[in-house]
Amino acid sequence: QVQLVESGGGLVQAGGSLSLSCAAVSLNAFSLYGMGWYRQAPGKQRELVARISSGGSTDYADSVKGRFTISRDNAKKMVSLQMTSLMPEDTARYYCNARWVHVYWGPGTQVTVSS
Secondary structure (H helix, E strand, C coil): CCEEEEECCEEEECCCCEEEEEEEECCCCHHHCEEEEEEECCCCCCEEEEEECCCCCEEECCCCCCCEEEEEECCCCEEEEEECCCCHHHCEEEEEEEECCCEEECCCEEEEEEC
Protein backbone atom coordinates (compact mmCIF):
# COMPACT_ATOMS: atom_id res chain seq x y z
CA GLN A 1 0.00 0.00 0.00
CA VAL A 2 1.41 3.34 -1.05
CA GLN A 3 1.90 5.89 1.70
CA LEU A 4 3.29 9.39 1.66
CA VAL A 5 4.60 10.25 5.09
CA GLU A 6 5.41 13.87 5.86
CA SER A 7 7.63 15.04 8.68
CA GLY A 8 9.37 18.18 9.86
CA GLY A 9 6.50 20.48 10.66
CA GLY A 10 6.32 22.47 13.84
CA LEU A 11 6.20 25.89 15.44
CA VAL A 12 8.69 28.53 14.38
CA GLN A 13 9.03 32.28 14.79
CA ALA A 14 8.67 34.61 11.86
CA GLY A 15 11.91 34.81 9.94
CA GLY A 16 12.86 31.29 10.89
CA SER A 17 13.35 28.16 8.82
CA LEU A 18 11.91 24.68 8.63
CA SER A 19 12.56 21.70 6.45
CA LEU A 20 9.79 19.29 5.50
CA SER A 21 10.37 15.79 4.23
CA CYS A 22 8.10 13.31 2.52
CA ALA A 23 8.89 9.62 2.29
CA ALA A 24 7.10 7.67 -0.41
CA VAL A 25 6.58 4.23 1.05
CA SER A 26 5.94 1.38 -1.38
CA LEU A 27 5.68 3.78 -4.32
CA ASN A 28 7.11 1.94 -7.30
CA ALA A 29 8.59 3.98 -10.13
CA PHE A 30 8.98 6.94 -7.78
CA SER A 31 11.33 8.64 -10.22
CA LEU A 32 8.52 8.86 -12.77
CA TYR A 33 6.18 10.71 -10.43
CA GLY A 34 5.86 14.43 -10.26
CA MET A 35 6.08 15.40 -6.61
CA GLY A 36 4.63 18.43 -4.94
CA TRP A 37 3.90 20.23 -1.73
CA TYR A 38 0.53 21.83 -1.14
CA ARG A 39 -0.82 23.68 1.86
CA GLN A 40 -4.16 24.50 3.33
CA ALA A 41 -4.86 27.13 5.93
CA PRO A 42 -8.07 27.15 7.97
CA GLY A 43 -10.95 28.45 5.89
CA LYS A 44 -8.93 28.47 2.70
CA GLN A 45 -8.57 26.19 -0.28
CA ARG A 46 -5.63 23.90 -0.68
CA GLU A 47 -2.98 25.55 -2.83
CA LEU A 48 0.16 24.50 -4.61
CA VAL A 49 3.35 25.56 -2.86
CA ALA A 50 6.01 23.90 -4.99
CA ARG A 51 6.39 20.96 -7.34
CA ILE A 52 9.19 19.10 -9.00
CA SER A 53 8.81 17.03 -12.13
CA SER A 54 10.28 13.63 -12.81
CA GLY A 55 12.97 15.42 -14.78
CA GLY A 56 13.79 17.78 -11.94
CA SER A 57 12.06 20.93 -13.19
CA THR A 58 10.62 23.02 -10.38
CA ASP A 59 7.70 25.37 -10.06
CA TYR A 60 6.76 27.61 -7.12
CA ALA A 61 3.85 29.67 -5.98
CA ASP A 62 4.64 33.36 -6.30
CA SER A 63 4.25 33.79 -2.56
CA VAL A 64 7.14 31.45 -1.78
CA LYS A 65 9.55 32.12 -4.63
CA GLY A 66 13.00 32.89 -3.34
CA ARG A 67 12.17 31.54 0.11
CA PHE A 68 11.29 27.87 -0.43
CA THR A 69 13.24 25.19 -2.25
CA ILE A 70 11.90 21.81 -3.31
CA SER A 71 14.19 18.88 -4.03
CA ARG A 72 13.94 15.15 -4.53
CA ASP A 73 16.09 12.10 -3.90
CA ASN A 74 14.94 9.31 -6.17
CA ALA A 75 17.23 6.74 -4.57
CA LYS A 76 15.64 7.37 -1.18
CA LYS A 77 12.16 7.99 -2.60
CA MET A 78 11.95 11.28 -0.79
CA VAL A 79 11.03 14.85 -1.54
CA SER A 80 11.93 17.79 0.65
CA LEU A 81 10.84 21.37 1.07
CA GLN A 82 13.31 23.79 2.59
CA MET A 83 11.50 26.84 3.91
CA THR A 84 13.28 30.02 4.93
CA SER A 85 12.21 33.53 5.92
CA LEU A 86 8.94 32.10 7.14
CA MET A 87 6.02 34.45 7.66
CA PRO A 88 2.82 34.07 9.68
CA GLU A 89 0.89 33.72 6.41
CA ASP A 90 2.84 30.50 5.74
CA THR A 91 0.94 28.91 8.61
CA ALA A 92 -0.97 25.94 7.22
CA ARG A 93 -1.09 22.19 7.00
CA TYR A 94 1.39 21.07 4.37
CA TYR A 95 0.65 18.05 2.21
CA CYS A 96 2.91 15.93 0.06
CA ASN A 97 1.53 14.90 -3.34
CA ALA A 98 2.65 12.34 -5.91
CA ARG A 99 1.18 12.48 -9.38
CA TRP A 100 1.63 10.21 -12.41
CA VAL A 101 -0.59 7.29 -13.30
CA HIS A 102 -2.13 7.64 -9.86
CA VAL A 103 -2.39 10.52 -7.45
CA TYR A 104 -1.44 10.10 -3.83
CA TRP A 105 -1.64 12.43 -0.84
CA GLY A 106 -0.05 12.32 2.55
CA PRO A 107 -1.95 13.15 5.75
CA GLY A 108 -0.09 16.42 6.11
CA THR A 109 2.13 18.10 8.66
CA GLN A 110 1.32 21.31 10.50
CA VAL A 111 3.49 24.38 10.13
CA THR A 112 2.79 27.29 12.44
CA VAL A 113 4.68 30.56 12.16
CA SER A 114 4.30 32.95 15.07
CA SER A 115 4.71 36.69 14.69
